[in-house]
Amino acid sequence: MLIAHLTDLHVRPFGRATNRVVETNLMVERAVRQVAGFAPAAVVITGDLTENGLPEEYAELRRLLEGRLACPVYVVPGNHDRRASLRSALGAWPGVRTDSAFVHYAADIGPLRLIMLDSVVPGAGHGELCSERLAFLERALDAAQDRPVLIGLHHPPFMTGIAAMDAIPLRAPEALLALIARHGRVLAVLCGHHHRVIMAQHGGAMLLAGAAIGGHQSELTFDPAARPYFYLEPGGYFLLRWDGSALTANLATIGDFAGPFPFAVDADYPGRTMA
Ligand SMILES: [Fe+2]
Numbered sequence: 001m002l003i004a005h006l007t008d009l010h011v012r013p014f015g016r017a018t019n020r021v022v023e024t025n026l027m028v029e030r031a032v033r034q035v036a037g038f039a040p041a042a043v044v045i046t047g048d049l050t051e052n053g054l055p056e057e058y059a060e061l062r063r064l065l066e067g068r069l070a071c072p073v074y075v076v077p078g079n080h081d082r083r084a085s086l087r088s089a090l091g092a093w094p095g096v097r098t099d100s101a102f103v104h105y106a107a108d109i110g111p112l113r114l115i116m117l118d119s120v121v122p123g124a125g126h127g128e129l130c131s132e133r134l135a136f137l138e139r140a141l142d143a144a145q146d147r148p149v150l151i152g153l154h155h156p157p158f159m160t161g162i163a164a165m166d167a168i169p170l171r172a173p174e175a176l177l178a179l180i181a182r183h184g185r186v187l188a189v190l191c192g193h194h195h196r197v198i199m200a201q202h203g204g205a206m207l208l209a210g211a212a213i214g215g216h217q218s219e220l221t222f223d224p225a226a227r228p229y230f231y232l233e234p235g236g237y238f239l240l241r242w243d244g245s246a247l248t249a250n251l252a253t254i255g256d257f258a259g260p261f262p263f264a265v266d267a268d269y270p271g272r273t274m275a
């Protein structure tokens with residue numbers, strides 16, 4: 001079973017670029033086409049669905065996604081979204097209106113339980129999970145019982161060493177991490193926000209921050225004085241594969257690359273089986 005994890009779409013009104021140079025809408029269109037070809041059981045999108053949370057951006061997001069995927073699409077907001085606009089535009093999408101205060105909910109993808117969390121602090125770039133949201137997570141984990149769990153939220157629960165990203169982190173991630181470790185069946189925590197693929201682990205769970213779909217990836221620098229810059233590195237998404245006992249995460253990039261070239265090995269290849 002495949003699950004596609006996309007993040008940081010930063011959709012703009014039709015015909016407009018993000019950050020002057022990033023054609024996010026075009027890249028979302030390409031990504032959705034690719035993803036549809038894999039026929040996943042679900043698509044999970046972990047926030048920054050739009051650049052500014054404008055109604056016309058959500059309308060464009062609907063145009064780019066609706067009717068193009070033969071599976072449920074599960075979303076949560078990021079710091080570039082606005083809860084009220086998201087809720088009114090995407091109210092028919094699964095889970096979005098489950099709770100009146102936050103866009104958080106649980107859903108089943110085959111044998112897996114997906115728990116989507118809302119880490120947004122309105123008016124701020126950083127994220128947090130208040131006591132109300134942590135209580136929801138605790139209830140949802142208890143309800144999952146023995147089912148393996150995937151958690152989705154925008155802000156990753158780890159620091160990266162990239163100053164620009166660590167300035168707007170998930171604050172006080174300890175409570176989330178403690179619940180993950182206590183439950184023991186959380187396979188992965190799917191996040192975005194950092195605009196880079198970064199992987200960590202905690203309590204048996206993979207902690208995954210995905211690439212931005214649009215291709216504006218944060219500069220990889222560990223200079224504590226670095227200002228926030230991005231490069232147009234390839235955009236991408238994770239294809240998660242569940243084989244019944246293990247989860248693997250494959251990074252799929254979006255773009256035009258030369259190939260496919262056959263793995264036709266030379267006669268001198270040392271791994272060739274001796275007849
Ligand atoms: Fe983002």
Ligand SMILES: [Fe+2]
Binds near residue numbers: 078193
């Ligand atoms: Fe973000």
